[in-house]
Amino acid sequence: MVSAIEVRNLTKAYGELLAVNHINFSVSQGEIFGFLGPNGAGKTTTTRMLTCISTPTEGSAQIMGFDIQKQAFDAKEQMGVVTDISNVYLDLSAQENLIFTGKLYGLPKEKRLDKARELLEMFGLYDVRHESVKGFSGGMRRRLTIAMALVNDASVLFLDEPTTALDVQSVRVIHELIMKLNSSGTTIFLTTHNMTEASELCNRVAIISQGRIATIDTPERLKQAMDRVHSVEVVFDSSSSHLVKEMEELHGVRGVQKRGNKLRLLTLSPPEVLAGIFQFSERNNIRLLSVNTLSPSLEDVFLEMTGEEIVERPKGLGKMSGRRGPVGPRRSDH
Amino acid sequence: MQQGVRLDRLRKESARAWAIAWKDMRTYYLTPPSLMFGVLFPIALFFTFTVGRNLSSLQSLPILLSQTVFWASSTVGPVVIPLERRTKTFDRYLSAPMSLFSVLLGKTLAGIFFGLLVSIAPLLIGIFIFQAGVMNVIALALGIILSCFAFAAMGIMFASVPTESVGNIMMPLNFVRIPLLFISGVFIPIGELPLIGQVVACLSPLTHTLVLVRRGLGVESFNIPLEASIIALVVTSLLFLYLSFKFHESIKKRE
Numbered sequence: 001m002v003s004a005i006e007v008r009n010l011t012k013a014y015g016e017l018l019a020v021n022h023i024n025f026s027v028s029q030g031e032i033f034g035f036l037g038p039n040g041a042g043k044t045t046t047t048r049m050l051t052c053i054s055t056p057t058e059g060s061a062q063i064m065g066f067d068i069q070k071q072a073f074d075a076k077e078q079m080g081v082v083t084d085i086s087n088v089y090l091d092l093s094a095q096e097n098l099i100f101t102g103k104l105y106g107l108p109k110e111k112r113l114d115k116a117r118e119l120l121e122m123f124g125l126y127d128v129r130h131e132s133v134k135g136f137s138g139g140m141r142r143r144l145t146i147a148m149a150l151v152n153d154a155s156v157l158f159l160d161e162p163t164t165a166l167d168v169q170s171v172r173v174i175h176e177l178i179m180k181l182n183s184s185g186t187t188i189f190l191t192t193h194n195m196t197e198a199s200e201l202c203n204r205v206a207i208i209s210q211g212r213i214a215t216i217d218t219p220e221r222l223k224q225a226m227d228r229v230h231s232v233e234v235v236f237d238s239s240s241s242h243l244v245k246e247m248e249e250l251h252g253v254r255g256v257q258k259r260g261n262k263l264r265l266l267t268l269s270p271p272e273v274l275a276g277i278f279q280f281s282e283r284n285n286i287r288l289l290s291v292n293t294l295s296p297s298l299e300d301v302f303l304e305m306t307g308e309e310i311v312e313r314p315k316g317l318g319k320m321s322g323r324r325g326p327v328g329p330r331r332s333d334h
Numbered sequence: 335m336q337q338g339v340r341l342d343r344l345r346k347e348s349a350r351a352w353a354i355a356w357k358d359m360r361t362y363y364l365t366p367p368s369l370m371f372g373v374l375f376p377i378a379l380f381f382t383f384t385v386g387r388n389l390s391s392l393q394s395l396p397i398l399l400s401q402t403v404f405w406a407s408s409t410v411g412p413v414v415i416p417l418e419r420r421t422k423t424f425d426r427y428l429s430a431p432m433s434l435f436s437v438l439l440g441k442t443l444a445g446i447f448f449g450l451l452v453s454i455a456p457l458l459i460g461i462f463i464f465q466a467g468v469m470n471v472i473a474l475a476l477g478i479i480l481s482c483f484a485f486a487a488m489g490i491m492f493a494s495v496p497t498e499s500v501g502n503i504m505m506p507l508n509f510v511r512i513p514l515l516f517i518s519g520v521f522i523p524i525g526e527l528p529l530i531g532q533v534v535a536c537l538s539p540l541t542h543t544l545v546l547v548r549r550g551l552g553v554e555s556f557n558i559p560l561e562a563s564i565i566a567l568v569v570t571s572l573l574f575l576y577l578s579f580k581f582h583e584s585i586k587k588r589e
Contacts (some may be wrong), residue, residue, distance in 0.1 A: 088423070104431075
C-alpha cells in the first residue's frame with residue numbers, strides 16, 4: 001500500500017540558513033503522525049512545503065503517491081489543511097467561508113451546501129452561520145478553520161497546532177474529531193507543541209530540531225528510552241526555606257527543583273525516595289499534603305532531544321530538563 | 335495527459351479561478367483602498383489636469399475613461415493580495431487543488447471587472463449627458479476590455495512583492511503609474527513630446543488605451559494604427575500575466 005506521506009531529502013534553504021535539512025520520513029495510511037519541535041525548528045516550514053504553500057529547495061515528497069511538485073493538483077486534492085493561524089475570510093460569513101472552500105475544491109453546488117450545513121452543526125456554528133466572521137472569537141475562528149479543512153473529505157489532514165486558542169471543551173471536541181476521522185481512515189499529520197496531545201493521539205511522533213529529524217518512534221517507546229529518570233513531587237504543610245536542602249540530603253535524591261509550593265525530587269529509585277520522605281515527615285513532624293511519582297513524559301523526551309533549556313542537574317545526575325510546558329508529566333497519585 | 339483529462343482539468347481550473355474572482359468582487363470592491371485608489375484618485379487627477387485647459391467635454395471624456403480603466407484595474411490586485419497575505423488566506427489558494435496561474439488569473443479577473451464596472455459611469459455620462467457618439471464600437475470595446483486586462487495584470491505583477499501592507503505595493507506601483515500618465519498622451523499630447531518621448535509613449539500600454547478609446551469615440555488621436563494598439567495591449571496583457579506568474583512563483587520558492 002502506498003504511503004500517505006513519503007518525504008525524501010526534503011530541504012528548505014533561506015540563503016545560507018537551512019531551515020529544513022534533508023529530512024526523510026514516511027507516514028502510513030490511517031496513521032496519526034505527530035510532528036514536534038521547538039519554535040524555529042522547521043515544523044511549519046515542513047508543513048508548508050508538504051501542503052504546496054512553499055516550494056522545496058531540494059528533495060521530494062509524495063502525498064498518497066502524488067508528487068507535490070510534479071503532480072501538485074492531484075496531491076492537493078488529497079489533502080485538507082489547517083495552518084497555524086486561523087486563516088478565514090473575515091468579510092465572509094461562516095457559511096460563505098465553507099461554501100467558497102467547497103468551490104476551491106470543486107464540490108458540486110448541492111454537496112457544498114450539504115457539507116457546509118453538516119460542518120456548521122458539527123462545530124457549533126450553525127446559529128451564527130450568516131454572521132460575518134469578523135465578529136467571531138478566536139475559538140470560533142479556529143473551529144471554522146478546522147471545518148474548512150474538512151470540506152473535501154481529505155485522505156490526509158494536515159493540522160498545524162489545531163487546538164491553539166481553544167478552550168478545554170473545544171479541545172476535547174477536536175481530539176474526539178481527530179480520533180473519529182482517523183478511525184474512518186483519514187491520515188492525520190499533527191504539528192503540535194502540546195505533548196499530552198501528541199502522546200494521547202499519535203501513533204508515532206517525529207521530533208524535529210534545527211531542521212533535522214532528531215527521532216521518530218511511538219510516544220511510548222520514546223518515553224521508555226528515558227525511563228531511567230523519575231521524579232517524586234511532594235508538598236509539605238510547611239514553607240520552611242530549609243526543606244530544599246533537607247530533601248537534597250535524602251538517600252537516592254539526585255536533585256531538587258522548587259516549583260511553587262511543590263518540590264520535585266529527581267531520582268533513579270522512587271521507592272527509596274518515598275520511604276525517605278515519609279521518615280522525614282514523621283521525624284520532623286511536618287505533615288505531608290501530597291506525594292506524586294512522575295514518570296518521564298513525552299515532553300521530557302522532547303526537551304532531551306531538542307536540547308531546549310537544558311540545565312545541569314545538581315549532584316552529578318547529568319543533564320535534566322529545565323523547562324516545563326503547559327501540561328506536566330504523566331503522574332500517578334499516591 | 336489525455337485530451338479529455340486536459341479539458342476536465344481546464345474546466346476545473348477555470349471554475350476555481352472564477353470562484354476567486356467572484357469572491358474578491360464581493361469582498362474587496364467596496365474597501366477603502368479600492369475606492370480611494372480605484373475611483374477617487376483617477377477622478378481627482380482628471381480634474382487636476384483638465385480644469386482650465388479649455389478642453390471640450392468630448393476631448394475630456396477619453397482622458398477620464400482611460401484614466402479610470404487604468405487606475406481601477408491596476409488597483410484591485412495590489413489591495414487584495416497583501417490583505418490576504420496578512421490574514422494568511424492567500425495560503426488557502428496555494429494549498430487548494432489549482433495552479434498558481436489559475437489563482438493569479440482569478441485575481442486578474444477581479445481587477446478586470448472592477449475596471450469595467452468603474453468605467454461604465456464616465457462612459458454613460460459621456461454618451462447620455464454630453465452626447466458623445468460611439469464611432470467605432472470595436473475599438474472602444476477592445477480599448478476598454480484589453481486595457482482592463484493589461485492593467486489588472488500589471489497590478490498583480492506588482493502585488494508579487496511579499497508584503498502584508500497595501501502601502502508597500504502602492505508606493506512602487508504609483509512610481510510607475512503616475513509617470514505613465516505624462517508619457518501616454520493623457521495630460522500632454524504625444525505629438526508635443528520630443529521624438530524620444532514619442533518612442534517611449536508607444537511602449538506605454540496607456541497610450542494604446544487612449545488611442546483606442548479616442549478612435550472609438552471619434553476624437554482625434556496620435557497616429558498609431560488601431561491594429562498596432564490592439565496587438566500592443568494583447569502583448570502587454572500576456573507579458574504582465576506571465577511576469578506575475580514568474581514573480582509569484584519565485585516568491586513561493588523563497589518563502
